[in-house]
Amino acid sequence: MKKQNLVVVGGGSTYTIGMIMSLVAEKEQFPLRTITFYDTNADRQEKIAKATEIILREKYPELEGFYYTTDKEEALTNADFVFVQIRTGGLAMREKDEQIPLRHEAVGQETCGPGGMAYGLRSIGDMIDLVNDIRHYSPDAWILNYTNPAAIVAEALRREFPDDQKLLNICDMPAAIMVSYAGILGKDVFDLVPEYFGLNHFGWFTKILDKDGKDHTDTIKRAITEDGFIPEDAEIANDPSWIKTFKQVEQMVTDFPEYLPNTYLQYYLYPSQMVEKEDENNTRARQVINGREKRVHTLADQIIADNSTENVELEVDIHGRYMIRVAASMAYNNGDIFIVMVENNGTIANLPDDAMVEVPSLITNRGPKPLAVGHISTFYKGLIEGQLAYEKLVVDAYYENSYEKALQALTLNRTVVDAPRARKILDDMIDANKEYWPKLHANKKAVTV
Template identity: 90%
Template sequence: MKRQNLVVVGGGSTYTIGMIMSLVAEKEQFPLKSITFYDTNAERQEKIAKATEIILREKYPELDSFHYTTDKEEALSNADFVFVQIRTGGLAMREQDEQIPLRYEAVGQETCGPGGMAYGLRSIGDMIELVNDIRTYSPDAWILNYTNPAAIVAEALRREFPADKKLLNICDMPAAIMVSYAGILGKDVFDLVPEYFGLNHFGWFTKILDKEGNDHTNTIKRAITEDGFIPEDAEIANDPSWIHTFKQVERMVTDFPEYLPNTYLQYYLYPSQMVEKEDPSTTRARQVINGREKRVHTLADQIIEDGTTENVELEVDIHGRYMIRVAASMAYNNGDIFIVMVENNGTIANLPDDVMVEVPAMITNRGPKPFAVGHISTFYKGLIEGQLAYEKLVVDAFYENSYEKALQALTLNRTVVDAPRARQILDDMIEANKDYWPALHASKQVVTNQ
């Protein structure tokens, strides 16, 4: 089994240590020759990288080399796989993304609604540049992109790189939900076979089978409505915000019992309730800054100070395991089935071919082979078409530097709806992002002065 050369872009991420522990846990399925971290923030990356050196020395002695750098050519040359997890603007801009909509009683969330639009408009340019850089230095590498908001990023990359068959956008949220399904059933998450359709952060499980073909969907629905639903993945299990989010699944299944929902649908189905529970001074971004970021940096500091992992508790989470299992299926042509984002091309029969849908696919060394979903009914089609129009308009706004397209996008989005409110939010977001969107900022001035 060939050992792979892996590059992790966004080496300073708070998810990186969990990713490393997942690579350790999965080293028999996805053996590595080298790991390289690449990040544009040297200080942020260094702390995570120094802790990682110690983890790998103790837990992955088979690895030939590990290093970290801010030099793109050094990092990206001779890669077999590149895992991408970047956040343009960092958590500081995420906090703006969440606070601004809340001023106008609209959902403030990093990937949904106005926050997702802002994050997406910042991410697209950096992702295009990064993919071009990877293709310059490692033209045959597999690129697995985790960067959010994945739906908007995937649409932009589809337009920019239509012929690139080794670029795959994925999200771990369906898998994190399935970890809880597995807990209900007393099974391992990778023993479950999902049937699913939708867009990223906007989809539904139609069935949950096991590898023997047994259908457990009704058992899961009954358990959710009778016993409640809790997050069980290590990264989110004790997080109050995620506990509340999983609690909302009970309501969604009660209101719309046909399918099992992605947790993010709460923002689109119950936007007023989502606004009511939020405090602009303690948004989710602030909770992450004071919670996961602080916890991970404290963990890294202790590992570095001790020179060992003996005094800390390190956990494997689905964020890393999911990406690694997908990569292994690509590398070794395993044909495993995972939920990923692909160009539709008839997969969902009554949606356009040129949209990025999220569906189960067999993962091979020739890329994902999606399973046909067929026609979807009016309720789901209507919701999806509105969200698709929003996503496409956001990407149009990026390429055209169009204030009008951005305003249309926000007005369409179910978390906003009201046109005057959409304009207020957009104007504030353009001002907050003027260093990231100078052309859109200029476009706004033109519109204002007309």
């Protein structure tokens, strides 16, 4: 089994140590020769990298090399796989993404609604540049992109790199939900076979089978409505915000019992409730800054101070394991089934061919082979078409520098709907994102009626 050279772009991420522990846990399935971290923020990366060096020394001694750098040529040359997890603007801009809509009584969330548009318009340019850089230094590398908002980024990359067969956009949220399904059933998450359709952060499980073909969907629905639903993945299990999010699934399954929803649908189905629950002064971004970021940096400091992992608790999470299992199936042509983003091309029969849909696919060394979904019914088709139009309009706004397209996108989005509100949010976001967004032309101020 060939050993791979892996590059992690965004080495300073708070998710990186969990990714490293996942690589340790999965090293028999995805053996590595080298790991290289690449980040544009040297200080942020250095702490995570120094802790990682100690983890790998203890838990992955057979690794031939570990490196970290801010030099893209050094990082990206001769890569076999590149895992991408960047955040343009950092958590400081995420906090603004969430606060601005809340000031106008709209959902303030990282990837959904106005926050997703703001984050997407910041991410597109950096992602295009990064893919071009990777293709320059490692033309044949597999690129697995985790960067959010994945739906908007995937649409932009589809337009920019239409013939790149080794570029895959993925999200771990379906897998994180399935970890809780596995807990209900007393099974390992990778023993479950999902049937699923939708867009990223906007989809539904139609069935949950096991590898013997037994259907457990009704058991899961019953457990959710009768016993409740909790997050079980290590990264989110004790997070109060995620606990509330998983609890909202009970309401969604009660109101719309046909399918099992992605948790992010709460923002689109219950936007008023979501606004009422949020606090502009304690957004999810602020909770991450005061929670996971501090926790991970404290853990890294402890490892570095001790020159050992003896006094810390390190956990494997689905964020890393999912990415690695997908990569392994590509590297070794395993043909495993995972939920990933692909160009539709008839997979969901009554959606446009050029939609970037999220569906189960066979993962091979020739790329993902999506499994046919067929026709979807009116309710789901209507919701998806509205969300898809929003995503395409955001990307149109980027390429055309169009204020009008951005306004149309926000007005169409179910978390906003109201055109005057959309204009006010957009104008505030333009002011906040001057350093990051393309200049949107025809900037007309809100009209008070």
